[in-house]
Amino acid sequence: MALTIATGFVVDDAIVVIENISRYIEKGEKPLAAALKGAGEIGFTIISLTFSLIAVLIPLLFMGDIVGRLFREFAITLAVAILISAVVSLTLTPMMCARMLSQESLRKQNRFSRASEKMFDRIIAAYGRGLAKVLNHPWLTLSVALSTLLLSVLLWVFIPKGFFPVQDNGIIQALCRHRNPAPLPIWPSDNARSRT
Known part of the structure; x- marks a missing residue:
């Protein structure tokens, strides 16, 4: 679930870097200079955005009880995905833009x-x-x-709420009543076992 939510955060950093680099290439700069200038210009923004997103997830790590157990892995997975996204968008993305983007490729x-x-x-x-x-x-x-x-x-007022929603957990229960109030043995008695 955390990786599904992280998809938007992961691609967002790289998109911002690529857009900034391609803007410099469209102005006429060489791809390497555009990659250095574009990534350097937007780098602090991506770093501050990454740390602010991770700071939002820190309280989930310190929650106690069952809620903490449920959301600890969620917070760690999301924080690591966001951190890796920032590293990739500041290192790999500018390098690939310098090698693969050019004015001709943007015009074609x-x-x-x-x-x-x-x-x-x-x-x-x-x-x-x-x-x-x-x-x-x-x-x-x-x-x-x-x-x-x-x-x-x-x-919100009228819809039932709860920590765990009511769901079908696949259990069937049956109640059996006998006319004779004498208890019925569920397992064969020792005498019946010894006779067989």
């Missing part, structure tokens, strides 16, 4: 790149139109946000 576009670029442009244009509508109707936007908050509070 195949059919798939052109089609995806057009699709992204349409998505950005639709987002801009939607954002303009939302900003032009602030009272409607505020009322939708407040009604969503109210509905969330109502759901």
Whole structure:
């Protein structure tokens, strides 16, 4: 579960570094100089972001009782994944950008790149139109946000909650009653065993 959550954190650092390096390459710098300048410019931000994310996970390590046992491995896995991501984005990613990116590779576009670029442009244009509508109707936007908050509070009140949710654990229980109140032996008696 921690690795699934860490996916967003892991790729985020490298994406920021690659974007900064490719920006310098588009300005006309050589790939090696762009990699050094781009990684150096964004390095402190990635380091501070990494330590702040790990600091958020530290309280999970010191939780006691069963909650601590459940979340200790989660916190360690997530912290290690974030730390490795920062190291890779500050070492391996700039090196690969210096070797693999160039102005020609950024300019070259195949059919798939052109089609995806057009699709992204349409998505950005639709987002801009939607954002303009939302900003032009602030009272409607505020009322939708407040009604969503109210509905969330109502759901929180009425939906059953618990540390472990009620679930089917695959156990079947049966109750058997006999008309005769005399106890029925479950196991054969010693006499019956000795006769066989």
